[in-house]
Amino acid sequence: MLVKFLQAAALSAMFAAPALAAQDSITLGMVLEPPNLDPTGGAAAAIDEVVYANIFEGLTRIGPDGSVKPGLAESWDVEDGGKAFIFHLRPGVTFHDGSPFDAQDVIFSLDRARAADSTNAQKSLFEGIDKVEASDPLTVRVTLKSPDGGFPFKMAWGDAVMVDQANIPDIATKPIGTGPFRFEQWKQGDHISLTAFDGYWGIKPALARATFRFIPDPTAAFAAMMAGDVDAFPIYPAPETLAQIQADPRFKVLVGTTEGETILAMNHENPALANVKVREAIAHAVNRQELIDGAMFGYGTPIGTHFAPHNPDYVDLTAQSGFDPERAKALLAEAGVQNLTLRLALPPTPYARRGGEIIAAELRNIGIETQITNMEWAQWLEQVFKNSDFDLTIISHVEPMDIGIYGRKDYYFNYDNPQFDKVIANLAATTDPAQRSVLLKQAQQVIADDYANAYLFQLAKTGVAKAEIEGLWQNAPMPANDLSEVHWTE
Structure with missing residues (x-):
């Protein structure tokens, strides 16, 4: 009898093993559905909340503490008293369709953003640019009309991300970027799903899949959290229920600041x-x-x-x-x-x-x-x-x-x-x-x-999440749900 019991226990453990594996997907709640997925052609913050640092990346990026960090440019030099910035691009970067990212993509992205017919919601970010040139495939020189000490910060905005020229006709609904996640599906009125990009140049994300669900009603948002239909709501729309969520050991409340x-x-x-x-x-x-x-x-x-x-x-x-x-x-x-x-x-x-x-x-x-x-x-x-x-x-x-x-x-x-x-x-x-x-x-x-x-x-940034989730931004130095470091604890 003891042998049979041990054998049964072993079989049970074997079949249960997959359920004990680290979870690699997440469902996030969002109040607003983005009108499109092109951060260089739309003003809605909901666009960046899906795509920034996930699908699209810029020459620089904003970190969770609000600081400017290297992005697709691993470093940059300042010349001519702040009138010229030389960006040194990372080698081996590709877009999600497999095409290489290089200096010509930077020239295209910045020239498109500052063009007379540009629909970029923040064209003022690019008004100071005089010309953009490539000295080699991994080096871009941006010459400004006048010195601008804040230029690296401007290049970290979602409106300044790098785009693939071939993707422009479909960028609003099927975006292609260089980020750690690629676009998978958009079911209008319901959700957008992303999957990890195997060819990502940087550290691979712990998540294999992320889904953004659109839940505009505060009561429905609370119900979705309590039922486990969403794993986190980074900007939670029902602050009247935060005390109730805080008292539930299944969840944690993240209170921070925003811009x-x-x-x-x-x-x-x-x-x-x-x-x-x-x-x-x-x-x-x-x-x-x-x-x-x-x-x-x-x-x-x-x-x-x-x-x-x-x-x-x-x-x-x-x-x-x-x-x-x-x-x-x-x-x-x-x-x-x-x-x-x-x-x-x-x-x-x-x-x-x-x-x-x-x-x-x-x-x-x-x-x-x-x-x-x-x-x-x-x-x-x-x-x-x-x-x-x-x-x-x-x-x-x-x-x-x-x-x-x-x-x-x-x-x-x-x-x-x-x-x-x-x-x-x-x-x-x-x-x-x-x-x-x-x-x-x-x-x-x-x-x-x-x-x-x-x-x-x-x-205020009042977010809620399941207790096992780590890596979500507590503060929001810009509208973003950067998933690059998000993971489940065991």
């Missing part, structure tokens, strides 16, 4: 909003803490300008636009504004939908009515971001170090301030870190003084 300045953007083409007194009144009408507590369940950091509080150059200007409804009413009276009604366009993110109702009530309290329109993401991108057809909107700007958008005359909120433009021009021409710090602080002060928008809070 997401959440703002009440104002369209300066609206005659009323072109008046700084009206903009200041709107800013004073908003109770930031009420907004954070009501829309974000206490998660978020108040901000008074368009800059991340975790950045060493941040200036706390929240007091300048503090909650003061009586001051707001007085400013509207000084501006001669009565019976003002503004259109408030809200994208589908929970912070916008919840926050919009709170802000509408706060504006009503000072005599401004709002007409709320709840938009799907594609509609918001087309109507608000592309065509500037709105008065107010709530949105988190999650791009890293993006205060320069206030110098873009074609940007959706149509801000124009020569004083700000001068500061940004000086910043672009400055390579000394101490001087750049001074200029960044000046830039923050200018837009705060001008009440360019109403600055609400820095979006």
